[in-house]
Amino acid sequence: MSDARAPASVEVEGLTFHYPGAEDPALREVAFRVRPGERLGLLGPNGAGKSTMMRIACGYLPVPRRRGTKVRVAGLDVATQSLAVREQVGYLPEQVPLYQELRVREHLEFRAAVKRVRRRARRAEVERVAGLAGLEDMLETPIGRLSRGYRQRVGIADALLGSPPLVVLDEPTVGLDPNQVQGIRTMLKNLGGAQTLIFSSHILAEVEALCDRIIILSRGAVVADETVSAALASDTLSIEWGRPSSGGGGEGDAIRGAAVQACLEQAWSRFDAAGPLEVELSVVGDRVQATVVSGPVALDELAAAIGAESLAAGLPLVRLEPGRRRLEERFAVVTGFREAPERAKGGRS
Incomplete structure (x- = not known):
């Protein structure tokens, strides 16, 4: 086994998978690609098919023999080259299998031997992955005496042995305390580029x-496949204006709010047949704030129009930026947990 291998690609096409005796398939016509070095989040409700997808990609479940079905890792066919695929993969399953009677070092050295890490390199490799997983002080501790969080770390260290081109982690931070989670997150983020990472987590933050990038599964089917930035993108603009030098309080707030409303309507009127303006407006201290829905208008074009009209009206802009939604919102909508939220809560003109 070479010390450094290029990160692996993953290709899945037309994958439908039934467990024996199950009425419904665990996966339905799943298709996606993962570029070498990419960090992919595989998301979905319980029972959506995430763990099944991971096990198939790692060669632990058979690829169904169906026309049009293809699963490849690093260019290798998982159906016909399963052993070669497994040599490319470091896998942390949902339930970590560990030898309770062995010390952490003994377990990792045994696993390194199974993964064909060269004998002379094993000790250094065990210490390397122990350092990545935060196990330096636990190497001589019997696994049976470890807390759940430390056992999870042993599983992560195991998955990293031999620097596999593809690292697949099923709920890697389950059982870890907040400080441990932060350390594992930092370590996983640093894998990007050198190794391809696919991991599942219910912690969307x-x-x-x-x-x-994320792929969201629901009832075994892909319901979203997009970059994280696209998943978090909103069709709203968040805007804030400061107080003009001549501005006053009280009635002046109402006048200024009306001036901002007129400015927004003038900007919106530049776009023919764009429908009604959707805006939520408020005065907070000496600032006027607004959230505007872009609707059919390109977000950058609307921002430019609002900037120009604010300048013309003498309204000092202090903030003009795209809105941002939480990943939980996107997840809830595409999995059918709830409908897409109303675009605006405030008044319409």
Whole structure:
């Protein structure tokens, strides 16, 4: 086994998978690609098919023999080259299998031997992955005496042995305390580029922090496949104006709010047949704030129009930026948990 290998690509086409005796398929016509070095978050409700997808990609479940079905890792066919695929993969399953009677070092050295890490390199490799997983002080501790969080770390260290081109982690931070989670997140983020990472997590803030891209499964089917930035993007602009030098309080706030409303309407009128303006307006201290829905208008074009009209009206802009939604909102909508929220809560003109 070479010390450094290029990160792996993953290709999945037309994948439908049934467990024996199950009425419904665990996966339905799943198709996606992962570029070498990419960090992919595989998301979905419980029972959506995430773990099944991971096990198939790692060669632990068979690829169904169906016309049009293809699963490849690093260009290798998982159906016909399963052993070669497994040599490319470091895998942390949802339930970590560990030898309770072995010390952490013994377990990792045994696993390194199974993964064909060269004998002379094993000790250094065990210490390397122990350092990445925060196990330096636990190497001589029997696994049976470890807390759940430290056992999870042993599983992560195991997955990293031999620097596999593809690292697949199923709920890697389950059982870790907040400080441990932060350390593991930093380590996983640093894998990007050198190794391809696919991981599943119900902690969506973790996915936002770590991933380049997400795939969301629901009832075994892909319902979203997009970059994290696209998943978080909103069709709103968040805007704030300061007080003009001649501005006053009280009635002046109402006048200034009306001036901002007129400015927004003038900007909106530049776009023919754009429909009604949707805006939520408020006065907070000496600032006027607004959230505007772009609707059919390109966000950057609307921002430019609002900037120009604010300048013409003598309204000092202090903030003009795209809105941002939480990944939880996107997840809830595409998995059918709830409908897309109303675009605006405030008044319409």
